[in-house]
Amino acid sequence: MKKITAFILVIxxxxxTSLSIFGQTSTDVLIKNATILTAxxxxxxxxxxxxxxxxxxxxxxxxxxxxxTIDATGKFVMPGIIDAHSHSMLDAxxxxxxxxxxxxxxxxxxxxxxISLYRQLASGVTAANLLHGSANSIGGQNTMVKFKWGxxxxxxxxxxxxxxxxxxxxxxxxxxxxxxxxxxxxxxxxETMRDALTRARDYKKSWDDFKAGKNKIQPRxxxxxxxxxxxxxxxxxxxxxxxxxxxxxxLMRLAEEFGFRIGTLQHGLEAYKIAPEIAKHGxxxxxxxxxWSYKLEAYDxxxxxxxxxxxxxxxxxxxxxDDGRARRLNLDAAxxxxxxxxxxxxxxxxxxxNAAKQFRIDKRTGSIxxxxxxxxxxxxxxxxSVYSRVEMTFIEGEVYFDIAKDKEMRAKMEAERKELEAADxxxxxxxxxxxxxxxxxxxxxxxxxxxxxxGNNE
Numbered sequence: 001m002k003k004i005t006a007f008i009l010v011i012x013x014x015x016x017t018s019l020s021i022f023g024q025t026s027t028d029v030l031i032k033n034a035t036i037l038t039a040x041x042x043x044x045x046x047x048x049x050x051x052x053x054x055x056x057x058x059x060x061x062x063x064x065x066x067x068x069t070i071d072a073t074g075k076f077v078m079p080g081i082i083d084a085h086s087h088s089m090l091d092a093x094x095x096x097x098x099x100x101x102x103x104x105x106x107x108x109x110x111x112x113x114x115i116s117l118y119r120q121l122a123s124g125v126t127a128a129n130l131l132h133g134s135a136n137s138i139g140g141q142n143t144m145v146k147f148k149w150g151x152x153x154x155x156x157x158x159x160x161x162x163x164x165x166x167x168x169x170x171x172x173x174x175x176x177x178x179x180x181x182x183x184x185x186x187x188x189x190x191e192t193m194r195d196a197l198t199r200a201r202d203y204k205k206s207w208d209d210f211k212a213g214k215n216k217i218q219p220r221x222x223x224x225x226x227x228x229x230x231x232x233x234x235x236x237x238x239x240x241x242x243x244x245x246x247x248x249x250x251l252m253r254l255a256e257e258f259g260f261r262i263g264t265l266q267h268g269l270e271a272y273k274i275a276p277e278i279a280k281h282g283x284x285x286x287x288x289x290x291x292w293s294y295k296l297e298a299y300d301x302x303x304x305x306x307x308x309x310x311x312x313x314x315x316x317x318x319x320x321x322d323d324g325r326a327r328r329l330n331l332d333a334a335x336x337x338x339x340x341x342x343x344x345x346x347x348x349x350x351x352x353x354n355a356a357k358q359f360r361i362d363k364r365t366g367s368i369x370x371x372x373x374x375x376x377x378x379x380x381x382x383x384x385s386v387y388s389r390v391e392m393t394f395i396e397g398e399v400y401f402d403i404a405k406d407k408e409m410r411a412k413m414e415a416e417r418k419e420l421e422a423a424d425x426x427x428x429x430x431x432x433x434x435x436x437x438x439x440x441x442x443x444x445x446x447x448x449x450x451x452x453x454x455g456n457n458e
Contacts, residue, residue: 027053028067029397031378037078039345039352040367049077051374054396059370070378070392078348078383079367080126080375080395082355083326084286085239085266085319087131088147089114089156094133095140096176099183100196102165103223104140106130110153116323117147121401123327124377124390127158129319129359131266132166134241135176137183137192139166141227142239144359146375146395162360164263165227167193167240169247170297190250197258200228237263237359239286243297245270252281264358266319269301275312284315284358289332290339291325306350307340317355334384344384373397 029051036044036059048063049056087093089110095101110130120128126147132140144161173189183189203225209215230236238255240262242248248265255262262283265271269292271278271285278285287309292301309316318333320326333351336342342350349367356366365373374397381388393401 027397028065029374029394030063030065030067030069031072031077031376032063032069034072034075034077034378035382036368037076037345037348037383038368039079039348040369042345049368049374049376051394051397054374054398056368056370056372056374059368072378075391076379076382076388077368077376078124078379079352080365080377080393081124081329081351082317082359082366083120083125083128083320083329084264084317084355084358085131085321086128086323086326087133087321088116088120088128088323088326089145090130093131093140094135094176096135096181099136099173099176099181099189099192100138100224101132101136101140102138102196102225102227104132105143106132106140107143107157110143110145110156112149112151112153112156116326117149118401120323120326121147121149121393122390122403122406124330124379124383124393125326126375126377126393126395126400127355127361127365128326129164129239129355131164131239134166134168134172136166136168137173137189138196138228139168141165141236144361147400148395148398149400158359158361160361160364162237162263163227163230163235164237164239164359165231167238167251169240169242169251170244171295172241186247190247190254193251194254194257196225196228197232197254200225200232201258204229204232232258232260234260239264239266241266243267243269243301245273249274249277252277252283256281264317267321269298269305271314272302272305272308273300275309275314278309279313284317284354285309286317286319286355286358288321289318289335303335303339306336307342310336310340310342310346315354315357316350317358318350319355330383330388331386337384347384 031049033046036047036049038044047059047061050058050063050065090106091111093106095104128145130143130145142164144158145156146158148155169189174184174186183192203222206219210218227236231238240251242265248268248271252262261281264284264286266286268285268287287305289306290303292298306316318329320329329351333347336347336350337344353362353366356362365375374394376394377390378392379388380391390401391403392399
């Protein structure tokens with residue numbers, strides 16, 4: 001009971017005070033004498049970054065400001081990490097009832113008080129692609145967000161990111177049909193996609209004919225098909241879960257049949273087998289660095305996947321698909337330097353600029369360049385070192401994590417907890433309720449709607 005009470009206090013305290021504790025009131029901030037990993041123009045030693053009105057105004061040496069100055073001597077600054085496949089802020093995101101649920105939207109159920117957001121900010125993550133689960137051949141619509149902890153949900157949304165939708169292939173949608181829902185084979189999964197796209201193409205034609213005056217009766221709106229029409233028109237990106245190269249190759253052929261290009265092949269553990277075909281098609285790939293063999297279709301993964309794709313000219317990002325793994329994306333990027341020798345800046349891009357390119361937000365974030373959003377993280381050492389930690393995280397010039405302020409906050413909360421416990425009349429009378437018997441406790445897995453390893457909501 002005490003642990004539950006303390007956790008609730010932490011949530012309320014952080015949510016209600018994050019702006020007053022971490023928010024930067026000055027419009028000008030100068031980060032001085034840092035080693036800057038730009039993810040675009042190399043590494044700058046002993047350089048400064050001037051932030052004005054949420055944007056990177058200047059980069060150089062000897063810069064000055066009348067605002068706040070942060071001494072980053074001996075420290076590293078990198079762009080905020082962008083997680084290309086996340087389920088943070090979400091719950092119950094597999095709509096099992098139909099195989100095609102393109103009408104559902106992750107935007108409708110974002111939880112801004114999800115404690116994992118704060119933990120990810122403490123790990124340098126500033127943005128994420130929030131995806132529907134992978135129980136469906138065609139799932140729901142995604143949401144691109146920045147982790148503006150403590151702000152209203154509207155402030156989280158990256159409005160100019162190109163909309164997307166989740167597709168899925170392989171075991172996850174196939175196994176979802178085991179309870180009697182079509183499809184329950186791999187060939188059924190691809191047929192379901194073709195059928196939905198065919199219906200969307202016919203629906204689009206009916207509207208085109210109506211607008212051209214060829215049909216006098218206005219078609220009835222179809223919320224299932226409207227997002228798929230946007231896919232056909234290139235206005236919505238497909239982000240497709242999958243592992244096997246034959247399935248992803250089939251998907252790219254299907255897309256070409258209907259005249260569009262896939263946004264990202266998600267996970268793509270066998271993507272190295274079809275790297276030239278992916279490059280020719282123009283899809284991005286978002287991978288795990290070294291997570292494999294947790295199920296049959298993941299057995300052919302190799303740690304050189306990122307390197308082979310990069311050498312073939314594919315835009316590669318590294319994703320988490322897990323709140324815990326999201327806190328270690330910096331180390332996942334470091335691993336691709338070991339396996340294949342990907343250059344440092346190219347490895348850095350795989351958790352920053354490349355993800356921004358995949359979601360068409362690279363003009364505003366993903367690298368440290370003048371004019372871009374000041375989405376940054378200051379690290380105590382090189383971000384690819386296991387010994388380094390994040391000291392400050394900025395989103396659009398505001399501080400959303402500060403390790404020094406965090407320590408102060410923890411001390412204040414501990415003092416407040418002790419004060420509340422001392423004033424707890426039930427505790428003093430020994431009236432705390434008995435613990436719930438183990439056999440009656442509800443496991444967190446009871447609500448798990450994912451189909452992948454470790455309860456992931458892919």
